[in-house]
Each structure stands twice: as structure tokens, then as C-alpha cells.
Amino acid sequence: MCGIVGYIGKPESPSDKARDVVLEGLARLEYRGYDSAGIAVAGSQPLAWLKREGRLDNLKAAIEAEPLPPASAAIGHTRWATHGAPSDTNSHPHISHDERVAVVHNGIIENHAALAAELAERGIERVSETDTEIAAHLLAIELEKGADLLDAMRTIAGKLEGSFALVALDSQHPERLVAARRNSPLVVGLGEGENYLGSDVAAFVGETKRALELGQDTIVEVTADSVNVIDFDGNPTQAKEFSVDWDLSAVAKGGYETFMDKEIHEQPMAVRETLRARTTEQGNLQLDELRIPESILRSIDKIIVVACGTAAYAGHVAKYAIEHWCRIPVEIELAHEFRYRDPVVNEKTLVVAISQSGETMDTLMAIRHAREQGSKVLAIVNTQGSTIARESDAVLYTHAGPEIAVASTKAFISQIAAAYLLGLYLAELRGNKYVDEIAGYLDELGKMPGRIEQVLEQEEQIRELARSMADIDSVIFLGRHVGYPVALEGALKLKELAYVHAEGFAAGELKHGPIALIEEDLPVFVIVPTPRRPLLHAKVISNLQEVRSRGAKLIVIAEEGDEDVLKYADPSQVFWAPRTTPTLMMPLVTVIPLQIFACEVAKAKGYDVDKPRNLAKSVTVE
Numbered sequence: 001m002c003g004i005v006g007y008i009g010k011p012e013s014p015s016d017k018a019r020d021v022v023l024e025g026l027a028r029l030e031y032r033g034y035d036s037a038g039i040a041v042a043g044s045q046p047l048a049w050l051k052r053e054g055r056l057d058n059l060k061a062a063i064e065a066e067p068l069p070p071a072s073a074a075i076g077h078t079r080w081a082t083h084g085a086p087s088d089t090n091s092h093p094h095i096s097h098d099e100r101v102a103v104v105h106n107g108i109i110e111n112h113a114a115l116a117a118e119l120a121e122r123g124i125e126r127v128s129e130t131d132t133e134i135a136a137h138l139l140a141i142e143l144e145k146g147a148d149l150l151d152a153m154r155t156i157a158g159k160l161e162g163s164f165a166l167v168a169l170d171s172q173h174p175e176r177l178v179a180a181r182r183n184s185p186l187v188v189g190l191g192e193g194e195n196y197l198g199s200d201v202a203a204f205v206g207e208t209k210r211a212l213e214l215g216q217d218t219i220v221e222v223t224a225d226s227v228n229v230i231d232f233d234g235n236p237t238q239a240k241e242f243s244v245d246w247d248l249s250a251v252a253k254g255g256y257e258t259f260m261d262k263e264i265h266e267q268p269m270a271v272r273e274t275l276r277a278r279t280t281e282q283g284n285l286q287l288d289e290l291r292i293p294e295s296i297l298r299s300i301d302k303i304i305v306v307a308c309g310t311a312a313y314a315g316h317v318a319k320y321a322i323e324h325w326c327r328i329p330v331e332i333e334l335a336h337e338f339r340y341r342d343p344v345v346n347e348k349t350l351v352v353a354i355s356q357s358g359e360t361m362d363t364l365m366a367i368r369h370a371r372e373q374g375s376k377v378l379a380i381v382n383t384q385g386s387t388i389a390r391e392s393d394a395v396l397y398t399h400a401g402p403e404i405a406v407a408s409t410k411a412f413i414s415q416i417a418a419a420y421l422l423g424l425y426l427a428e429l430r431g432n433k434y435v436d437e438i439a440g441y442l443d444e445l446g447k448m449p450g451r452i453e454q455v456l457e458q459e460e461q462i463r464e465l466a467r468s469m470a471d472i473d474s475v476i477f478l479g480r481h482v483g484y485p486v487a488l489e490g491a492l493k494l495k496e497l498a499y500v501h502a503e504g505f506a507a508g509e510l511k512h513g514p515i516a517l518i519e520e521d522l523p524v525f526v527i528v529p530t531p532r533r534p535l536l537h538a539k540v541i542s543n544l545q546e547v548r549s550r551g552a553k554l555i556v557i558a559e560e561g562d563e564d565v566l567k568y569a570d571p572s573q574v575f576w577a578p579r580t581t582p583t584l585m586m587p588l589v590t591v592i593p594l595q596i597f598a599c600e601v602a603k604a605k606g607y608d609v610d611k612p613r614n615l616a617k618s619v620t621v622e
């Protein structure tokens with residue numbers, strides 16, 4: 001959702017750099033999802049700002065037509081509408097009634113209506129429909145009373161309810177930016193004689209690799225040479241410095257037509273990197289980052305995975321493996337449902353939060369609830385410095401690199417790999433598996449990047465099929481065992497990217513209802529288990545038969561050499577998973593054709609696969 005960039009340089013040398021850094025940062029944050037963009041700059045001249053509905057290009061065109069003055073400070077924003085429709089007026093930055101202060105905001109100020117009423121009594125009316133505008137006026141009132149921007153921010157932070165990452169610029173003091181954060185993400189980038197703010201590190205990754213994590217309920221004052229962090233009570237607090245391991249090339253398309261294409265192809269790397277450095281030279285598992293005491297990990301009697309969207313399907317896959325390896329019951333729960341249903345969690349429960357962004361508000365609220373109940377929380381997260389990573393007891397980073405396309409691909413694969421490492425670690429620790437068995441599983445995991453590459457070789461055939469099916473309006477996905485969450489993920493990808501109505505079902509459930517949907521020419525994807533699991537395999541082959549006999553169009557993902565599927569499906573509509581892939585590892589390969597298919601149907605329909613309509617990459621509101 002909303003993206004924030006801030007730049008602060010030396011006030012004595014205003015230039016176009018402030019504007020350029022912010023515009024570049026906004027371009028790199030486009031992936032979060034947005035519907036309007038804006039910028040405000042200040043320096044030797046009065047505050048200047050421009051904002052436009054639609055793509056960043058609209059804002060850039062407006063700047064061409066109406067250049068911004070040289071500046072030492074700039075703040076920018078990509079907005080994903082919550083309060084008020086997308087429009088120039090509702091775009092950020094919002095400007096105070098006296099045109100002294102500009103603010104950008106990510107989050108929701110829940111008591112905005114009450115605060116707006118108070119402002120109206122003072123004769124200050126909102127010009128936009130946003131909650132954010134209130135903050136600009138409140139800050140200006142404090143400045144007018146003689147406070148500086150830091151004190152003003154501290155005063156208003158105490159009045160705001162809800163979630164906010166709020167960055168403010170006082171045009172009378174363009175030598176500093178002040179920001180406050182509660183629940184919404186914000187990081188500081190450390191430069192030489194200049195500093196940055198961003199809703200995530202992608203905002204400034206082109207400028208610096210040094211960054212600071214900001215804790216909950218903190219206020220930060222940033223000048224060209226200093227960073228001062230305090231809590232809402234005004235006490236100095238420490239912010240942890242970290243080094244950003246993403247580089248600029250990782251946030252560029254690198255020759256691919258879209259980020260989605262690039263990220264689909266980066267999946268072997270994503271698994272390789274996630275596994276790397278987690279085994280010793282002797283092949284033993286080593287998860288140094290698991291700072292939860294071993295005695296606690298030995299005593300847990302239940303694991304609950306909380307996550308949303310694709311990350312939840314990765315958790316669903318992990319359930320099969322962790323239960324099988326560790327004999328611990330694993331529940332998978334959508335984070336937004338978990339929090340509000342009084343779940344049974346206690347100090348014997350390990351809550352595993354899975355999130356690419358580490359900022360999904362639903363997931364964040366779920367882990368806070370779990371920790372309040374005494375559970376330990378382990379996060380599987382891709383983004384360094386993110387809130388979920390910071391607020392968990394331990395973090396297992398997926399090293400997939402930045403995922404820019406809104407719909408998740410490589411993060412999914414690396415989340416499964418990380419969860420498997422966790423499962424194997426627990427199995428070893430709790431004595432469920434012998435060391436050599438663990439080594440065997442690790443060896444198989446290590447082969448997965450190569451197996452993913454083999455599936456990627458079928459890309460053109462999958463794309464061709466997708467183009468020939470671009471007019472589909474309803475699709476069913478079926479899978480059994482670990483193929484079931486893959487079916488759910490395949491359906492989600494098609495909904496997200498191609499806006500096609502798609503449903504995933506457990507194949508065994510077909511006869512209990514969904515079979516009524518099967519009709520002539522309906523596309524039905526079936527993920528067939530390996531013939532090496534005859535019981536599972538036979539049942540899904542029966543499903544193929546049932547679907548085929550009703551005239552549906554079958555598209556099958558099966559293990560290489562599985563002759564049975566060819567009795568029901570046209571060979572041009574069968575995609576192969578490498579032979580001998582263990583059942584539990586199958587999702588890492590069987591999902592690939594489904595991702596490519598959805599991507600290509602969307603392209604054939606002329607849609608932007610990196611930025612599907614209505615979706616945000618990082619959903620920072622509940």
C-alpha cells in the first residue's frame with residue numbers, strides 16, 4: 001500500500017537532487033500498489049508541491065509542465081486510496097491551512113472525524129476527504145504556538161489513534177524532516193551528508209545500503225548529518241542499524257518484460273539462497289537465527305501458522321511436512337481470522353508468521369495477540385527491517401531478494417523452503433528424525449533449484465496454451481495432499497493477475513459439490529501426485545476420469561513418465577514435474593506452470609501483470 005520517500009540534504013545547497021531522489025524512490029515503490037502520487041519540496045523558496053491521480057508518469061508530466069524549485073528537502077508518496085477516492089486533491093502530500101507544513105502518511109487515523117470536528121471549530125476546514133490532512137493542520141497549529149517540528153509531532157502523535165507512518169516537512173525549517181510511526185512501516189536510510197526515509201528500503205536502495213529500523217511508537221528527526229530517535233514520551237531510544245542486502249539491480253527488470261517474468265525465473269535462486277548458509281560443511285542443519293531457547297522448542301505441543309494470501313498457502317504446504325516430520329499438530333490460519341476468534345494459544349504454542357513484506361497488518365496483529373497469550377512467535381519474512389521481523393521472537397529470513405510484482409511467486413517458493421528448514425530443525429531437535437534422515441531431506445531440498453529449472457524449460461509450451469485460452473472466464477484447480485494448497489495458489493494467481501474467476505478445491509472434495517460445476521469445455525487444472533504414492537495417485541486419476549467424462553478441458557501437472565494421465569489429457573496440455581521429486585517437495589515445482597499460465601493469460605488480455613487492479617503488495621491496514 002502507500003509508499004513513502006523522504007530526502008534531506010544540506011540546506012545551504014538546494015538543488016534538483018531532492019526531487020530526483022524522491023521520484024526515483026517513488027518509482028521503486030510503485031510495486032506496493034497505488035492510485036495517485038505526489039511530492040513536496042522545500043529549501044530557500046516557499047513550500048512547493050504537486051500531486052496527480054494515476055500513475056507516477058502523470059506526476060512527472062506535471063513537474064515537466066510546472067517545474068519544482070531547487071530544494072534541500074523533499075517528501076513523496078504513492079497513495080492507495082482508503083479514505084476518499086483517488087483524486088489529485090486526495091493525493092498526498094497534504095498541506096496545512098497556512099501552507100507551511102506538508103505531510104505524507106501511510107496507515108489510517110481512526111479518530112480523524114473527531115479531530116476534523118475540532119479543527120472545524122477553529123475555522124479550519126478539510127479540503128480533501130482524507131484522514132491524513134488532519135495531521136498537517138494539527139502540526140501547523142503546534143508550530144504556530146512556537147513548537148519546533150519534533151515537539152509538534154510528539155504532541156500530535158499522542159492525539160492520533162490508529163496506525164501511521166507520518167513524515168512532515170516544515171518549509172520554514174527545510175534542514176530537517178520529522179517522522180512518527182505506530183504500526184505502519186518506516187525505515188531511515190543513512191547517507192553521507194544526506195539522509196533518507198522510506199516505507200521500505202526499496203525507497204532508497206539506489207542511494208545507500210545503510211539503514212535504521214525504527215521501533216514501535218517512535219519519532220525520528222532527520223537532518224543531512226544527524227538522526228535523532230525518541231519515543232512518544234520524548235525519551236531517546238536506540239534504532240538498530242542494519243545493512244541492506246538488496247542491490248539496485250535486484251529492483252530492476254534485468255532484461256525481462258515484467259517483474260513477474262523476472263521473479264518467476266528467479267525461483268531457483270530464491271530457494272538456493274534460502275537454503276544457503278543454513279547447513280554446516282558436514283551437512284547438518286544450522287539455524288543460528290532461531291533465538292528461541294531449545295528447551296521451549298522441545299516443549300511446544302502445537303504450531304499455528306498465521307499468514308495471508310499466498311503466504312498462507314505456503315503455510316498450508318508446510319503443515320503437511322512439519323506434521324509428518326515432527327509429529328506436532330500444525331494449524332494454518334488466516335491471520336485476520338485468528339486474531340478475533342479467541343484462539344487457543346499459550347506458552348506451549350509456537351506461532352509461525354509467514355509474510356513476504358513483513359508488514360501485513362493482519363499478520364502483525366495476529367502475532368501481537370499470540371505474544372500477549374505467552375506464545376513464542378517465529379517469523380518467516382523476506383524483508384529486512386520489517387515490523388513483523390522486529391516484533392517476533394525469532395526470524396528465519398527467506399533470501400528471495402525484493403519481490404516487486406504485486407502477486408507473489410518467488411516469495412511463495414522460498415517461504416516453503418524456509419518452513420521446511422524449520423520443520424527439519426524441529427524434527428532433529430525433538431528427536432523425531434535421525435541426523436542422516438535429516439541430511440537426506442536436506443539433500444533433496446538442495447536439488448529443488450535444479451528441478452525448478454527443469455520445469456521452467458516448459459515455459460513456452462505453457463505460455464502458448466495460456467494464449468490459446470485467453471478468453472476463459474472460469475477455471476477450476478484440483479489437488480490432493482500437498483497438491484491441494486498448490487491448487488488454491490494456482491486459482492489465486494489467476495484471479496489476481498488475469499481477473500478470471502477461479503476456484504481451487506481438494507480433489508477429494510470434487511464429489512461433494514464442485515463436480516456440479518463441471519461442464520463441457522470448462523478448464524480444469526489437476527495436480528496429480530506421483531505414481532510412487534499409488535493410493536493418492538489412483539484417487540486423483542479417478543478425478544481426471546470424472547472430469548474428462550463430463551467434457552471439461554483438462555490441464556494436468558504430473559510427474560514425468562506418468563502414463564496414466566495421458567489416457568485423459570492431451571499431451572500438449574500436460575506439464576511435467578521432474579521424476580523422483582519427493583512428494584513433500586512437489587509444490588516447489590508443480591506451482592511453476594500455474595504461475596506462468598496466469599501471467600500469460602493476463603498479458604494476453606492486455607493487463608499489467610506487475611500491478612494488478614485493486615491489489616496492494618503490502619497490505620498495511622487491517
Ligand code: G6P
Nearest residue numbers: 308309310311355356357360408
Ligand atoms: C497481499 C498481496 C499478496 C500477498 C499477501 C500477503 O494480499 O497482494 O500477494 O500474498 O498480501 O503478503 P505478505 O507480505 O504478508 O506475504
